[in-house]
Amino acid sequence: MNAAQLPALQIVIPLLAAPVCVALRQPRVAWLTAVVATWSSLAVAVVLLQHVLATGEAVSYHLGGHAPPHGIELRVDALNAFVLLIVTGISAVVVSASRKSLSEELSEKQHYLYFAATLLCMTGLLGMTVTADAFNVFVFLEISSLSAYSLISMGRSRRALTAAYQYLVMGTLGGTFILLGIGLLYMATGSLNMADLAVRLQGMEANRTVQTALAFLVLGASIKLALFPLHVWLPNAYAFAPAMVTALLAATATKVAFYVLVRFLFGVFGTDFAFDAMHLDRVLMPLALAAMFSASIVAVFQRDLRRMLAFSSVAQIGYMVLGLSFASELGLAGGIVHLFNHAVVKSSLFLVMAAVAIGVGSTQIEDLRGIGRRMPWCMGAFVVGGLSLIGVPLTVGFVSKWILVRAALEAGLWPVAVLILLSSLLAVVYVWRVVEVAWFEAPAEDAPQVRRPPAGVVCAAWTLAAAALVFGVFTDATAGVALRAARMLMEVSS
Amino acid sequence: MTRHVILRALAKLLIPCIMLFALYVQFHGDYGPGGGFQAGVIFAASIILYALIFGLDEARRAFPPRAVELGVAAGVLLYGGTGVASMLSGANFLDYTALAHDPVHGQHYGILLVELGVGITVTAVMVTLFYQFAGRRRVE
Numbered sequence A: 001m002n003a004a005q006l007p008a009l010q011i012v013i014p015l016l017a018a019p020v021c022v023a024l025r026q027p028r029v030a031w032l033t034a035v036v037a038t039w040s041s042l043a044v045a046v047v048l049l050q051h052v053l054a055t056g057e058a059v060s061y062h063l064g065g066h067a068p069p070h071g072i073e074l075r076v077d078a079l080n081a082f083v084l085l086i087v088t089g090i091s092a093v094v095v096s097a098s099r100k101s102l103s104e105e106l107s108e109k110q111h112y113l114y115f116a117a118t119l120l121c122m123t124g125l126l127g128m129t130v131t132a133d134a135f136n137v138f139v140f141l142e143i144s145s146l147s148a149y150s151l152i153s154m155g156r157s158r159r160a161l162t163a164a165y166q167y168l169v170m171g172t173l174g175g176t177f178i179l180l181g182i183g184l185l186y187m188a189t190g191s192l193n194m195a196d197l198a199v200r201l202q203g204m205e206a207n208r209t210v211q212t213a214l215a216f217l218v219l220g221a222s223i224k225l226a227l228f229p230l231h232v233w234l235p236n237a238y239a240f241a242p243a244m245v246t247a248l249l250a251a252t253a254t255k256v257a258f259y260v261l262v263r264f265l266f267g268v269f270g271t272d273f274a275f276d277a278m279h280l281d282r283v284l285m286p287l288a289l290a291a292m293f294s295a296s297i298v299a300v301f302q303r304d305l306r307r308m309l310a311f312s313s314v315a316q317i318g319y320m321v322l323g324l325s326f327a328s329e330l331g332l333a334g335g336i337v338h339l340f341n342h343a344v345v346k347s348s349l350f351l352v353m354a355a356v357a358i359g360v361g362s363t364q365i366e367d368l369r370g371i372g373r374r375m376p377w378c379m380g381a382f383v384v385g386g387l388s389l390i391g392v393p394l395t396v397g398f399v400s401k402w403i404l405v406r407a408a409l410e411a412g413l414w415p416v417a418v419l420i421l422l423s424s425l426l427a428v429v430y431v432w433r434v435v436e437v438a439w440f441e442a443p444a445e446d447a448p449q450v451r452r453p454p455a456g457v458v459c460a461a462w463t464l465a466a467a468a469l470v471f472g473v474f475t476d477a478t479a480g481v482a483l484r485a486a487r488m489l490m491e492v493s494s
Numbered sequence B: 001m002t003r004h005v006i007l008r009a010l011a012k013l014l015i016p017c018i019m020l021f022a023l024y025v026q027f028h029g030d031y032g033p034g035g036g037f038q039a040g041v042i043f044a045a046s047i048i049l050y051a052l053i054f055g056l057d058e059a060r061r062a063f064p065p066r067a068v069e070l071g072v073a074a075g076v077l078l079y080g081g082t083g084v085a086s087m088l089s090g091a092n093f094l095d096y097t098a099l100a101h102d103p104v105h106g107q108h109y110g111i112l113l114v115e116l117g118v119g120i121t122v123t124a125v126m127v128t129l130f131y132q133f134a135g136r137r138r139v140e
Helices: A005-024 A027-055 A076-104 A108-130 A134-153 A160-190 A194-201 A208-224 A233-240 A243-269 A270-279 A281-300 A305-325 A329-360 A376-390 A396-410 A414-440 A455-472 A478-494 B005-027 B036-054 B056-062 B067-090 B103-135
Strands: A057-061 A075-078
Touching: A005 A027, A005 A057, A005 A075, A005 A108, A005 A455, A005 B067, A027 A057, A027 A076, A027 A108, A027 A478, A075 A076, A075 A194, A075 B067, A076 A108, A076 A243, A076 A329, A076 A396, A076 A455, A076 A478, A108 A134, A108 A243, A134 A160, A134 A243, A160 A194, A160 A208, A160 A233, A194 A243, A208 A243, A208 A270, A208 A281, A233 A243, A233 A305, A243 A305, A243 A329, A243 A478, A270 A478, A281 A305, A281 A414, A305 A329, A305 A396, A329 A376, A329 A396, A329 A455, A329 A478, A376 A396, A376 A414, A376 A455, A376 B036, A396 A414, A396 A455, A396 A478, B005 B103, B036 B056, B036 B103, B056 B103, B067 B103
Parallel strands: none
Antiparallel strands: A057 A075
C-alpha cells in the first residue's frame, strides 16, 4: 500500500469501523473504535491535502482497477481535499468528546448504534466529497442521509421523531431530485464520470434534457444544503437531535451538499452553461440574500438557543451560496472560506450548547442568566464563536466576509456588499442577546446549582473556537487554499 | 397456531427448500440471474415464514437477535475486507485480480466473497426489520 491508496482509505476506514462497532457492542469499545477511525481518517485527509497542494495535481483513483470513464473514479483535488479535511477534522473532535455527553441523552445500550450511525454518516459524506462519479454521489448521499435521519431520531424528546421524519421527507425529495438530474444527464450524454460529462456537455446549452437536469440537480442540492425557502427541515432537526449529533451534522452535512452543488455547477456544467446561458445567479443571489436576512431576523427572536443557532445556520448558508452566485474566482473562494468558518464555528457553538444543556439542564435563553460567571470556559468559547459568526477581525469569519465583500465590489454589485455588512449587524444582535444575558445579568435567585459539564466537551468547543482564531490570523491555510481551489475550478469550467 | 396442521406441515416442508434455493441463487449468481441481494431476501423470507407459522418466540430461539445483528456487521466486514485484502496485495480497492495467482480466479473469488457479504447483510437486515416491527407491543 502506498500514498496512491489514500482516496479509497478515506471511505474504507469509517465504512469498516461502523460494523466493528456493531459487532463489539460495548459502549466504551465502540467509542474507542470510532475515535481511532475518525482520527486516522483525519490523518489521511491531512496527507492528501498536503500531497495535492505540493504537487498541484489531482489524485485519481480507479476503484476496482477499472479505468474511467467506464469505471468509478475517486478524484481528490485542492477543493475536495479541503472539504475532506473539514469533515474528518470536525468528526474527530466531536466523536472524541461525545462519550460522556452522550450518556446524558442516550442509554448506554444504544451507544454502539450511535457510533455506528455516525461512522456511516461520515462514510457517506466523505464518499460524496471524494468521488468523481455522478451516480456515486447519489449513493453516498443516501448513505449519509439515512444514517443522519436515524441519528436525529435518537434525540431525547419525542419531537425528535417528527423532526427526523420531516427531514426524511424533505431529504428524500432532495435525493430523488438529484437522482433525476443525474439520470437525465446520463440520458443526454451516456456518461457518469464528472470530467467526462463536462467534456460531453460542451455545446449542449440548448438541449432541454440537460437544462432540466441542471434544474433538478440545483433544486435537489438546495434542499440538502437548506437554501432559504427549502430550509424548513433544518431548525427542528438541529434543535431536537442529540446535542452531539447537531454539532456534527451542522458542521458537515450541509457543507458537503454545498460542495456537491459547487462541483456540479463548476466542474460538470461549467460557468458558461450555468451562469451565462441559464442565468442561475439571478435565482441563487436573491435567495441567498433572503436567507441572510430572513433567517437572521428569525434567529433574533428565538427563545431557545439551539433553534437560534439553527436559524443562524440557514443565514450562514446564504453567505456561501452568495459567494457561489458571483461565479467569479473571488466569490467562490469567499464561499469556500465561509464553509470552513461556519463548519468550525457552528460546531463549536453547538458543543457549547451541549455543555450548557448538561450544566443548566436547559438551553432556553431566560434560564441562562449569569451563566457566564458560573461556566466561564464554556461561555468564553461561545463569545469567540459568536465573534467569528459576526465576522470580527482576527477571526476566520472576518476573512470570509472580507473576501465576499471584495467579490461583490469586483462584480460591481456594491448594494450586495452593503447587504453583507448589514446582515452581519443582525448577527451582532443575536449573538449579543446571549452574551448580555450570560455575562451581564445576575443569576436568578432560585437558579438551580450548575453541574460541571464534561471536560471533553468544553475542550472540544475550545479546540474549534481556537481554530477559528488561528486561521483568522494565518489566512494562508484557509484563504490561500480556497483561492487555489477556486482558481482551479474556474479554469476547469471556462 | 397449534391447530393449523396443514400450514405447519407445509411450512416445515417448504422452509428447507426455500433456504436451499436461496443458496443456489447466491452461489449461482455469477453464472445466471441472481446474486447476494436476491438470495438474502429469499433466505430472510424463509426465516420470516418460520416466524409467521411457529411464532416470533420460536424464531427468536432459532435465530437469536444478537446473532442476526452480528450478521449485519459480518456481511459488511466481509465485503470491505475483500476490498482491503486486494489493497494489501498491491492492487486497488475491490480489484480482485490480485486475490489469486490467476487473474480470472481472482475475479471469481472476489465476486463470490463480495456477494456472500451482501447476502449475509441483506438476510440479517430483513430479519432485524421483521423482528423490530413484529416485536412492537400493540398500542391498546
